[in-house]
Amino acid sequence: MIPFAKPVVDKEELEAVSKVLESGMLAEGKVSRELEKEFAAFTGTKYATVTSNGTTALSTALEAMEIQPGDEVITSPFTFIASANTIAMIGAIPIFVDIDPRTYNIDPEEIENAITDKTKAIMPIHIFGMPSDMKRIMEIAETHDLLVLEDACQAHGATVDGKKVGSIGHVGAFSFYATKNMMSGEGGMITTDDEDIYERALMIKNHGRGKHGGYSHFRIGYNNRMMDIVSAIGRVQLKRLPKATEIRRKNAERYQRFLSEYDEIVPQYEPDGVKSVYHVYAPRLLSKRITRDEMITKLREKGVGARSVYALPCHKQGTYLNIQEWRWAKFVTYPDYSKLSLPHSEEVGDTHFDIPVHPSLTDADLDTIEDAIRSILS
Ligand SMILES: Cc1ncc(COP(=O)(O)O)c(C=O)c1O
Incomplete structure (x- = not known):
């Protein structure tokens, strides 16, 4: 993997x-x-x-x-x-x-x-x-x-x-x-x-x-x-960081290039003037043919360590649904987080899948990842 x-x-x-x-x-x-x-x-x-x-x-x-x-x-x-x-x-x-x-x-x-x-x-x-x-x-x-x-x-x-x-x-x-x-x-x-x-x-x-x-x-x-x-x-x-960042950005560029062929995949947008360091490469999958979780399962079957790190945004986590149990709730009035609807956070949580982008990836690894995604979407 x-x-x-x-x-x-x-x-x-x-x-x-x-x-x-x-x-x-x-x-x-x-x-x-x-x-x-x-x-x-x-x-x-x-x-x-x-x-x-x-x-x-x-x-x-x-x-x-x-x-x-x-x-x-x-x-x-x-x-x-x-x-x-x-x-x-x-x-x-x-x-x-x-x-x-x-x-x-x-x-x-x-x-x-x-x-x-x-x-x-x-x-x-x-x-x-x-x-x-x-x-x-x-x-x-x-x-x-x-x-x-x-x-x-x-x-x-x-x-x-x-x-x-x-x-x-x-x-x-x-x-x-x-x-x-x-x-x-x-x-x-x-x-x-x-x-x-x-x-x-x-x-x-x-x-x-x-x-x-x-x-x-x-x-x-x-x-x-x-x-x-x-x-x-x-x-x-810290000495190594600039070079490592350059490699992360190069890996992300490669993903960006081939993923742009697929309407069903929307990468995280990098606005003008902004430079991401791609800690995680996390496009959204907007497909009617395959769910995000199926995508991750198939990627893993093909040897790609994919995941979805924040499928559940904070306001949907037990921590905030049960905030009344937190000691400060005796002194502080929290909102009722269970009533909170933040559709974009929830939608990105539901649709993003994350693939390796780290600087130790070899060209062969990048080929494997690209081939895996292409074959799943073919
Ligand atoms: C966005 C964000 N905030 C805070 C933290 C907390 O950092 P640490 O795990 O070093 O305590 C992390 C670490 O995973 C993080 O990703």
């Missing part, structure tokens, strides 16, 4: 990890500081700080943005559930609005309709590596005095008009989970130009410690730190 994702680890990572192990300094320290500097330079932000994973990058960022219990954060339901959960985790209220069915990203016009006097922030998610409409989102945020946290967990290096995601909103959050475009096994990063948010994030991720470390603590915080062993892997991966 051609794997859906394949983390690349070679001698360089082994050597980098060995060096940290030999140094005896395993926890967050010097190596993480280097990774932060490099990642901030890569993304184009003044500040960057590592976190234990993408989830803690988002939750730490939301707290550092001073989002309070009961505040509303407008976001997309078409994502990995962690995006929304980080809002609910801190007692804030995820307000799901529909997506643009072409890009699968949050629809800015729907954001405007959802703003209330409780809205404090917008969390766009650059899904599958495709940047959201950041220009419109930042205009809306400015008009309504809202903060923007970019969930860039799937979009390391993606750009809008040449600007990297994670540097366009007020804050960005990244994941380095094992299958991500840049990975360290587990890991995360917060990026921002805002010094106050950065300083608060440093404290929140480290038990409210002051700048000078030691055992003086100034606010409730967590242990959301990232180990230097892991940051060492991240540094090697």
Whole structure:
């Protein structure tokens, strides 16, 4: 089976990890500081700080943005559930609005309709590596005095008009989970130009410690730190990221070219000025002859590790259908998510199928994938 994702680890990572192990300094320290500097330079932000994973990058960022219990954060339901959960985790209220069915990203016009006097922030998610409409989102945020946290967990290096995601909103959050475009096994990063948010994030991720470390603590915080062993892997991966992204884009172009012959297949749309990093290649299947699930089954029978990652958008997940059981429901009034109808999210959830696009695919793999789809649709 051609794997859906394949983390690349070679001698360089082994050597980098060995060096940290030999140094005896395993926890967050010097190596993480280097990774932060490099990642901030890569993304184009003044500040960057590592976190234990993408989830803690988002939750730490939301707290550092001073989002309070009961505040509303407008976001997309078409994502990995962690995006929304980080809002609910801190007692804030995820307000799901529909997506643009072409890009699968949050629809800015729907954001405007959802703003209330409780809205404090917008969390766009650059899904599958495709940047959201950041220009419109930042205009809306400015008009309504809202903060923007970019969930860039799937979009390391993606750009809008040449600007990297994670540097366009007020804050960005990244994941380095094992299958991500840049990975360290587990890991995360917060990026921002805002010094106050950065300083608060440093404290929140480290038990409210002051700048000078030691055992003086100034606010409730967590242990959301990232180990230097892991940051060492991240540094090697960051060096490789531009080349890996180029290969992902080339693979996607090949898919785009042959899939354009089929009216029944509609690829995720890349708007002008936007560059996706194709974390996932996920076209929609709009066919009367074959269902999406049949397509995936047939692809797998032909040795292609296909899947459908977000068949169920967040508002259809048990987590949100049962939100009254969450501890914050005693203090905060959640919408009745079961009454929510977001047709584009549901339709994309029902119709997208995902095929491998990672940089380790060989020409033979790409041929196999193309042949498989052609034969299924013939
Ligand atoms: C869009 C999105 N947000 C958040 C996360 C959470 O990141 P992590 O798994 O590193 O906690 C992920 C990871 O899968 C993600 O894809």
